[in-house]
Amino acid sequence: MDKKLIGVDLGGTTIKFAITTENGEIQQRWSIETNILDEGSHIVPDIIESINHHLEMYEMKPEQFIGIGMGTPGTVDLEKGTVVGAYNLNWKTVQNVKEEIEKGTNIKFAVDNDANVAALGERWKGAGENADDVVFITLGTGVGGGIITNGKLVHGMGAGGEVGHMNVHPGGYLCTCGNRGCLEAYASATGVVRVARDMAEEYAGNSKLKQLTDDGEEVTSKLVFDLAKENDPLAKMVVDRVCNYLGLACANFGSILNPSAIVIGGGVSAAGQFLLDQVKNYFNEYAFPTVKSSTEIKLAQLGNEAGVIGAASLALKFKD
Structure with a gap:
């Protein structure tokens, strides 16, 4: 049996x-x-x-x-x-x-x-298609993930695969880890809101996102992406900035590891193809030429x- x-x-x-x-x-x-x-x-x-x-x-x-x-x-x-x-x-x-x-x-x-x-899980039964080399990034309250090479998880000396703490903006936002400029500080659900609030302060045009922020209304990462899909100019700028950092991180993972797939999951990834297309654009801008044609950026499939x-x-x- x-x-x-x-x-x-x-x-x-x-x-x-x-x-x-x-x-x-x-x-x-x-x-x-x-x-x-x-x-x-x-x-x-x-x-x-x-x-x-x-x-x-x-x-x-x-x-x-x-x-x-x-x-x-x-x-x-x-x-x-x-x-x-x-x-x-x-x-x-x-x-x-x-x-x-x-x-x-x-x-x-x-x-x-x-x-x-x-x-x-994502590598075995999801978007990773059981390949030997897969990077997984999960965008939630923080940014986590894992790296699989030659079919094995990377552990290093214990902190291997801390994908959320790749530095994407030296001297940038303070992260929960104590460093400045980590991916988590920009691309997590809380990071997206932080970017939105900062950019709203400097933005002078008409924008529903700016109005909500100025009025002290609750702003979530989902709301930012929803407004960007509706062509809100400020929301589009926020999403563009977040996707720039994500694309940069993916390009760096690609250049170091050249996995078959970089899989993006977590709550923020619910923005779906809209998020994916923009991350891919920046990935293609920053990635090593061979990596662009061999590493695919994908959305996670398994959810919870x-x-x-x-x-x-x-x-x-x-x-x-």
């Missing part, structure tokens, strides 16, 4: 689970709320309880599974299976996640950073399922 995989996508508000085939096809999925009280001490027991409960419900046994894979915020020790510094989970001290979950479920367990895991599918793929290393 074919064995299954379990993928766990651990987030600050929700923990998503999926049972998949060896080929990454989701067969069952569910989610629970993340209980971060008491320094996050309930999280791992809740994961164990939820997995055991669902296996009992589906009349499945631990020996039917190759393993469990999990994506988590924070700094991960891949060998020890520990996590530290996941502040949105209230995990301030080292968490022995692997040891506890293996003991609680009797199933082998692997863990990696959540952005890396989403990259694995990238995390659980990528997490499940971590467990394939336990396959006989």
Whole structure:
């Protein structure tokens, strides 16, 4: 009988689970709320309880599974299976996640950073088309992602693949990491709004975006892109600036890695082809000639399922 995989996508508000085939096809999925009280001490027991409960419900046994894979915020020790510094989970001290979950479920367990895991999912079953060389950029509250070369995730000395902290504007906006000019400071959802507010202050023409900003109305990255699609002149300038930085970052990744695809996902990517076309224009302006013709800029396909599918793929290393 074919064995299954379990993928766990651990987030600050929700923990998503999926049972998949060896080929990454989701067969069952569910989610629970993340209980971060008491320094996050309930999280791992809740994961164990939820997995055991669902296996009992589906009349499945631990020996039917190759393993469990999990994506988590924070700094991960891949060998020890520990996590530290996941502040949105209230995990301030080292968490022995692997040891506890293996003991609680009797199933082998692997863990990696959540952005890396989403990259694995998009590479395996999404826009990456299971290619050996893929870069994934996710544009959300921050900018995260992962780099896969020769079929393996790049970890470096622990901070490899921090795509959001590529510097695209030396001396520019202050980033949450403490540096200035990071991609995250411009192309995240909060970054887009920041660019919009700054450009609105200097803009003298007629613009709905300027009017909303001047009136103190709430401005979101979605609103900026929607107005740009409607030809609002200021919104178009904001989007152009953001896409310039994104295109520059993609060109730099292309020149260093020459992947088959650079995949853009996350909430901001919901702007779709409108965003993609402008990023491609700047990519083509900045990229090394060979890279322009061999690296494709694409939109992510898996949405919220990238995390659980990528997490499940971590467990394939336990396959006989």
